[in-house]
Amino acid sequence: MAQITVQDLEVVDFAVREHRSLWKDAWRRLISSHTAQLGLLIVAVFVLTSTFAHFFWEYNPKTDLDYTQRLKAPNLIPTEEQPEIHPFGTDKLGRDIFTRVVHGGWNSMRVGLVAVAISLVIGVPLGLLAGFYEGMGITSLEQILLMGLIGLFLGLLPAWIAMQPIQAFLFAALGVAAALLPNLRLSKRARLGLFATLGLLAGGIPGLMVAPLVGLICGVLGLFIGAMLGTNLGGKALSDIIMRAMDILLSFPGYLLAIAIVAFLGPGLEKGMIAIGIVGIPVYARLTRSAVLSVAQKEYILASQAVGESHGRIMSRHVFPNILSPIIVQGTMGLASAILYGAALGFLGLGAIPPEPEWGAMLGDSYKYLSSGAWWAVVFPGLAIMLCVLGFNLLGDGLRDALDPKLRV
């Protein structure tokens, strides 16, 4: 049989190409799209300038002050009356706005990165858990653990009221028992009644030893907890608990929640990052959950379940890599919105503490001087925010097309 070479194959009229990995393929699609190119370019300019400025261009905001140079209009060529060059003009303290815009980029990037990292690190595992157990059910060992923990957690309330730690363990044991004995050859209703009664006893009897009224309250609580454990909570319950908590977090308008968290933590760039990170958690949790649910019924997941792989392994080896692309896309877009949030907090005086250069804070400082005609002090920091955010949004758009060609419209 003759050897077939690559050259031979090229003359054949079906396409044969060298093997490329998924990521390489996505990268090729990414750099061939014009929007992504533009986005990459903008992002690269901002990342490089702010990084270089931070490490190699010394700037001390605390000593940068020159009242003789207050609110000077932008100039590119030195003249008689204005020998110094200020391409973006100067602000109310005579600081060069160009210098501060370039250095401010470092702070904005940091806010974006740290905030998105916080949202990802908390949101993605929550969504993964919720989606995985909702879509794929739960093993009996996990069921025991889950029910025990729910029992323990709910049992803390009667335990606290009656001042008897033992109650929490009684309910944990009840939870474990409910998980160990899934049917008991009883009808659903009889089983519910049985566990409710057990709960009533577990709560009521220790409570009675303290005072009759404590016994009553703990008994009633125990009745409800027992009934809840008796319904045999499964993976859906875990998912429900997580997603309801996310719903509550989502019920607060983003800016208001961020402001409130900063009010609680105190102002400052780092506190702002935490606040913005918390605001983003439910977005990633929801996205991850729905992505997991969409792959949960795929054949390769069913197959790995059939060959008896552990849940942890399925989650990390099969589910996670397949939900990575929406998370990467959302993360890039999330960077854009985190930078916007950071700027908004800075603008309101809740983010970076002056004189630290930060785009939003620069705007907030200067917009009161608008009536004196100093347009440059608000135009340039704002343009910087917009361009930077636009860059990440363009990149996110490009990534979506590159990572998920099916979604392409």
Next chain:
Amino acid sequence: MTRYILRRIITVIPTLIGVTFVVFMFQRLIPGDPAVAMLGEHATQENVERIREQFGLNRPVFLDREALAAGDLAGFFDTQYFRYMARLLRLDMGSSIHRRIPVAETLKIRFPATMELAIFSMLIAILIGIPAGIASAARRNSALDATTMVGSLMGVSMPIFWLGIMEIMIFAVYLNWLPAGGRLDPSTQLELRSNFVIIDSLLTGNIPALIDALQHLILPGIALATIPMAIIARMTRSSMLDVLQEDYVRTAHAKGVSERVVLFRHALKNAFLPVITVIGLQMGALLSGAVLTETIFSWPGIGKWVYDAILGRDYPIVQGGTLLIAMIYVVANLLVDISYSFLDPRIHYD
């Protein structure tokens, strides 16, 4: 259907209770003693105690287990949290600490201001965003499409507080065409009834006031509308593009149905569902963005009021305002979900 709606409403209740709980906890967690905040730093210990007693701040936070052990069931629930919930059920949100005005009274004036701005912005966003989305889907890859897409990307990338400042700079400071802030000119006379300035001026037939109110609405309205407009345009476009690939659209074309009828009767109807979702969700986002817009345009709504209250540690206002906004958020989501079952007969629940 009724059963689905009922079930959906019931699932909202835990979320609402959670929201009230978070708002309550939040007030407890903010550093600083509210009694001290009320009286100032130099208050005597005696006065602080009196205020703590008066506002129930000396009670346990959630449940009083000592009272229960002593056989006092009413005392068990007589705590800060349950007092707060009881007050909420009576719609009593307390009074501002600094101004001593009941929160509910101020909300009656400020809430319509925020709603007026939000509804006005949403109208702008819908009236521009949906036609732009339809047009760019119909003329895909045309110059119009590119403009819409670039414009909407700019829209979502724009810091709205910056856009607001730019608007003020151009239209109020340099051109002097429109007012820079506020809801009405101080010289404008208007008898307030519903506190919706537009409605009130229409009801009383006060045309100068109506014009003045509209002039004040334009700049903040546009600033606030930018993001929803951009998102609605993108959603309409991609949803229309999806639908335009469907077989029934091709069939309609094949039958010789005119382009316009295909676009509006066949495609738009079916493309509308995701757009409705986005509109509902953006209504909530508008209330969020209102915090910034109201601050820049000195708009006397709840956003700015709550923001000032957070900084001034005026807890009752923070509670009342946040709670109201969060409730609207939750209800808006609920309405979107329910509207699905009316708009799309293919969706069957239960």
